[in-house]
Amino acid sequence: MYHQPVLKNRRTLLERAEKFTSDIYFTDCNLRGRLFGDTHPLESITAFLSEKRIPYSEAIQQNFQPCNVGDAFGPTWWTCWFKVVLKIPEAWREKEVHLRWESDGEGMVWRDHQPIQGLTKEGEKTSYILTECLKDSEPHGITLYVELACNGLFGAGQGSMIAAPDPKRKFTLQKAELVVFNRDVRELLTDFEMLVDIVKLLGDGEQRGFQALFTANEMVNLCDPANPSSFAAARSLAQKFFAQKNGESQHVVHAMGHCHIDSAWLWPYEETIRKCARSWVTVIRLMEKNPEFVFTCSQAQQFQWVKSWYPGLFSEIKRFVQKGQFIPVGGTWVEMDGNLPSGESMVRHFLHGQNFFKDEFGHYCKEFWLPDTFGYSAQLPQIMKGCGISRFLTQKLSWNLVNTFPHNTFFWEGIDGTPVLTHFPPGNSYEMKGKVEDLINTVKNNKDKGRANHSAALFGFGDGGGGPTQLMLDRLQRVQDTDCLPKVQMSSPDVLFSQLEADSSLLCTWVGELFLELHNGTYTTQAKIKLGNRQCEVLLHDVEVASCLALCKRDSFKYPACKLQELWRLLLLNQFHDVIPGSCIEMVVEDALQYYDEIRTAGSRLLLAACESLGSSPDKAVGSSTAVLNTLPWERTEVISLPGEGTKIRLALVRVPSVGVAQVTEMAEPIEPTVSVTMMVDGTIMMENGLLKATIDQKGRLMSLHLVQTNRETISEGGFGNQFSLFDDVPLYWDAWDVMDYHLQTRKPVIELVEPAKIVRSGGVQGSVSFSLRISGKSTIRQEIILDACCPYIKFNTQVDWEEAHKFLKVEFPVQVRSPNATYEIQFGHLQRPTHRNTSWDWARFEVWGHKWADLSEHGFGVALLNDSKYGYSVHENIMTLSLLRAPKAPDANADMGRHNFTYALMPHTGPFQEASVIQYAYNLNFPLRVYQGAISEPLSAFSVNSPAVILETIKQAEERENALLIRLYESHGSSVTATLSTSLQVKEAWHCDLLERPDPSIPVSKTTSGISLTFKPFQIRSLLLIIQ
């Protein structure tokens, strides 16, 4: 069929085809040069610059000034509105006509008062189609508005993508004109591109690659760029090639459009709202032209934004959701970080997300969708399952720096044993472009060959939004069943997972966490965000508990459901996978901290209102009476600060019943022995409370920490506990994200004294010692070491003034414990990680995350390191280290600069940490007793649980059931137990329910005289609905 003589030079034929479609070379005579036909200038273009992001209706009222193509607009984060008046020449009858618009800013076209299409050069969207075939009857004169955000797809980084934004950048309107678009040239170019890619990617070892080469070459022979009538013959050659089919066993690629939009990252939250609109309206345009096109879209928050700000677009989206093309996925409020949010926060992501999807679109999501986060908690499978989800899609583990994760399709089993079917798209991307390379990578990289024959391929520009293009759809459409390429079908998560489930008998299981061997600086970066998160999680917990108690006690009390929903959603939003990890720009940090302030202010007000409803009984004067609320499910005896006169702090040792309140006047008498603090002649200080005996040197270091009862020393011989150390912290690229293994070789102890240890409080119910150290010329540490009466841990209240660059501050405790594993708290449970560096999987975890505590125990003795706002830990051999502060410079050039306050504590113990109540004490450190003005007639305890293994975590009003409380408990020791939940509240009925609070009548509630009897498997989460009188 080919011309004679057959050319044998692969290289010249290949490059001939490439040059024929090149947009750089030979465009005067090649096919690419014919893509666009005649051009025509706009009738007029005028502009209006706004510092703020204003609505369309407001924008069009403004005074628009003439401007020109080539003008630059800015600065960064401003918006330039353009009014575009155009007239299509009548001579362009039957032509496809585009508004060609090129700018480095992100644009949105508005027509007839509606957003109509996104225009983003970086997302390969530079054309707005005015007509596909110009008719005389169509309007030729049109007025459009273009809203141009003065930022790119990835913000405005100065010099590199993740550098801090350049606040003064200008964005240029490079092109704005009418142009004739030659669709037939586009189609032929796409044929060529696919064939050329097949030639290149199959290489010279596959005969199919040569077939593609000779087809492309013959197409060049047949095709005269100047003569469109020659195109059909060339196209039919290509079609013949693409139509040659595979065998039955070929791998199936499930292509799904996708557009990963970070809810905030290198741009602020407010810009994300517009990114969603720009991306999704473009998706709707593509769906109108391509009825087979399927698009997956996650994050309820983003739908909520579009619903609020672009109601017209939202109803169009709803229409395409009904048609099954626009597919909401994920089931969560945002795509949260997979490591740091608490167990309850994780549940709320699904609760708020699933309820939103159900309310708006009629059904819950069946897949959890989290392509881009920096690790995945081993408790996620159980939480997913409890929220109606048993399928999970992600891909970030392909970023592992050290080890290659061995699966793409597998069962992931959580710490409680719950399995979920998990799929990592083997193409290792959530923003493919529908290219041959994507398809071949999908097959080649699949690590479960022979076990799983279906894979997802997510296509569309992502991270900064953008989404799919017509070209991507055209590429995929050509190779649905082309011999030597995988089969490609436009698909949906449900279709993919159903196929995987149907043929899952050979799939392997991965047990425990999915640890990302990268980005482990995100456990520490932006310490104020971490602190805000922890404190607000605690505050909202306490507001819910107190409000439930008030609800049960007073008929007149109104549970603040709406306000709590609003505050929870702010907290959840900040748990987005570039905000809580601290990998965002300074503007986002400012927004996030402001949201935490809003939660703190409103939450404190709600807490006080609930406490006051609980407190004042009519027969007692409120006056100066002080009451204390304990929101935790065990009795606590602790030292509290009472409101004193002036600056003087009064301390008291109080006992408060579980989930209850007590009057300060009814407090327990000080229990002997109390605390004593003594300075020795050599300047060292002894602190003792009957449980612990600490010796502190002048630099604030623990020379010794004795467990009095067993006379056991905690600190290793010759070592110093509470030793601060500073490391150089220069990663390879991802500054805010990464701390590399080699930082460990740069350790410098912080030992320069500013003020030696001195006694602040010499004893009684509390003893304390303060000192300060110099970290560097600019940074200092001031610390108060506190020992309370009756408290089994020694507490370190720390203030750091931090002005560093690329340094990492940690605190170390070398302890007398030998164990191959350390234990770390995670969501609703804990897990172990090695303390040695035997294998690559072990040493890749040189910096790990944990929540409120980590513990290192040998038989009979152990040490726990507790914290109130930190997440980064490492335990190597016998040294327990807590990560305190980092100082990255990108993408926030001022990350973590300034003053920080945080607390950690060291708790040595006999026996296993479970029996020593480490878990309870870590809760106590984080959930302060709440002191308020009020009078209580008698101490109240609303709930208690008779097993120390079971933690009553959550007490809230049930969603949409005003007469019901939702109670959540979990087994925290890793044991099978039966526990009884007792309550003093009047409970009419009780139901087991799932995490979405759907009653489960299949599990009968077992009531005994003392309460509700519950059985737990290790780390099991249980939820109950209590119908109250």
Ligand SMILES: [Zn+2]
């Ligand atoms: Zn992301």
